[in-house]
Amino acid sequence: MTTPKELFASVAQYDPNALPVEAAQDIVRQWAMPRGANTPSERVSLHDALGRVLAEDVISPIDVPAFDNSAMDGYAFAATAVTAVTGGGATVELPVAGTAFAGRPFVATSGGRECVRIMTGALMPPGCDTVVPQEQVTREGDTIRFAVTGIRAGQNRRLAGEDLAKGKPALTAGRIVRASDLGLLASLGIGEVAVRKRLVVAFFSTGDELRSIGETLSAGSVYDSNRYTLFAMLRRLGVDTLDLGIVRDDRASLETALRHATHSADIVISSGGVSVGDADFTRGLLNSLGEVAFWKIAMRPGRPLAFGRLWSGERAGAGSSALFFGLPGNPVAVMATFYFIVREALLAMSGAQRQALTALRARAAEPMKKRAGRTEFQRGIATREADGGWRVVTTGPQGSGVLSSMSEANCFIVLEHARGDIDAGDDVEIVPFDGLI
Template sequence: MNELPSIEQIASCVSGYDPNALPVAQAQEFIARFVTPVAAVESIALRATLGRVLAADVVSPIDVPAHDNSAMDGFALRGADLAAEGDTRLRVVGTGLAGQQFDGAAPARGECVRIMTGAVMPPGLDTVVPQEFTRSDGDVVVIPAGAVRTGDNRRLAGEDLARGEAALTAGRLIRPADLGLAASLGRAELPVRRRLRVAFFSTGDELRSIGEPLDAGCVYDSNRYTIHGMLARLGVDAIDMGVVRDDPAALEAAFRAAADCADAVITSGGVSVGEADYTKQTMAKLGEVAFWRIAMRPGRPMAIGRIHAAGPGSKAAVLFGLPGNPVAVMVTFYAFVRDALLRMAGAAPEPLPMLSARSAEAIRKKPGRTEYQRGRVVRGADGDWHVSLTGAQGSGILRSMSQANGLVVLRHEQGSVAAGERVDVMPFDGLV
């Protein structure tokens, strides 16, 4: 078994690594190097694989389609029989139906076959003219000049998939169309990676769970519900461990229990510089953890590392220590944690789609950090996309995130934005 690279080893591979002023792109590179996929594989029923990660290529055992067939209802003919000028007249000598092979004699020159969509092309015929382009004259079909060209409306054997070709590749998140594709190859089961297990909890003496009395100075914990929703979109097994007080023994017990039952652990709160709690100390005690100040807004403080269930050599889980502010939790999750969890699940993450939109207002921004502003994107009367910010952008204002339908992403080197200038927007549709 290969030993996992240490934080120091990975840091040495990231150019200009500085944990006190880490650009977003470097943090993403670091995390991509740090996490490894789960190894366990299981074979499950095709219908149950939706949203799972494919563990091995699905190779087609057949040509798809298996035979040349018609893409239209019409008449199958030889392209060589089409007249160069004027109408073409062909005698109809039979009918080809979907699911049935044409069983008549091979059509001769000047003959054609009435054919349905999906029916196997009769021998020697290579073109289909749609029935609406023709007219009948007894047992003769008349085809106007230029209605079709040789090869039109014919699907070739293997043009979708050739025998031995990979229909689906390992690392793919299985989607509805993939179920149909696998079914078309006769696959009743597929090999998938084991579901990733992710434990999460919030830290802080001021936090209360829903249903508990709200004492003076206390707030209800919203982060666990937000994290639960984001994890649900990824299809992992999420383990909610509640709120953990700022007590060394309680924190250590929570971290050890989380590392014992999960592949990854997500915490919110307790990673900021100068916080009067024990979370950072406990993280460092139980494993190998790096504490970052990332050049971003919101979400500057973050921790990344591995923690052990019972001590060195025991089972370890990857740790993501997120900020405590509600919006910062969401932004750091989508900037860093989402792709990391997909990699741990065995998937090959694709870059999140970006929409180019015109800013409805000026946005102040200093170069040297990446900023994520909450915005609402609409299609304007000019047909272009336009985005407006959803009010105050403080990292604790969750309402403005709820009102948004995307994040305006202002890049590390970018400065202030003028009204009407184009900006990148990460849409929430399909994401949050």
């Protein structure tokens, strides 16, 4: 097995103390591999499949649609018959032989010089291959008249298997099941699917100053918000969570929490306790339980961030293992590092197909201060302009402890590593909050 050092050393710009964001993402991507073909799966009903990761391809047992049918309300006829009837004229008159409804087909064979009134989704009558929309038809009694110009053989007819052919994959392994997928599966008569067992993620906050909701705040203490933010972000990704609460700032408490988490989970996430002032015993402890690839990244907010692998045994390499992310303590930094560093690892280990965050181009509506040499994720408010483009302003002060800025914002403004100050009118990249998994 390739060691972490061998993997990480192969990454361009490797500097364990100040990695560019792209290099950190590359390291995490190499180490956060799917749990493998032996990962347990389970079969669940469609009602329980939303947000789960498919463990195998879903093969269509039928053609969709299952039969040739009409794409709209109108009149079905044989296209060759129209030419014969008109003799090259501009209009055609056809008698109406009957009506075909969805679920109640017209089963008699239509003669060459007649038509059938047909509704959307109804089985195409025998002998008919074309549908003229009812809006293009004049009907008098049991006879219709319409212009031949523009009529094409086969128009407005949906062929059997046109959407999905029997025996072909309807959905592929690794897909995260969406609401539209449930409808597709139901249309195939499939009531349950095989999905991967949920990833287990243990998380906790560190800090003697932290208090849980319901406790009384003393001088210098604050309520722990990070665990609730992490819980929400993890829940949206469809993983099972193990909340280990607040861990005090001492080696014994942290070691106990890490060993328990590593034994019980696939990924361990902590918040706080990895900044320069806190790292003396933390660094030694993490290195004794595993191996840490990096401690800092060139990112704002989120510079202090530890990543590596932990082992549940008495030494590195012994017992079960889990990936470890030591996130900063500041609330905004927790959210930024989660979405741009942690999220992809969780999806990959869940066996899900890679899903890049949605990025859009927007016009900066104000100047933005930016220091070259780090990637910055500023909080922004994006709006549509009259021409359909996007404009964005910041939420104001961008301190990593200003949690209200995340509630006010609707996007991240992503300012690249090498970029300097932004002038009003410059193009910037934004990542909308809507749609974040």
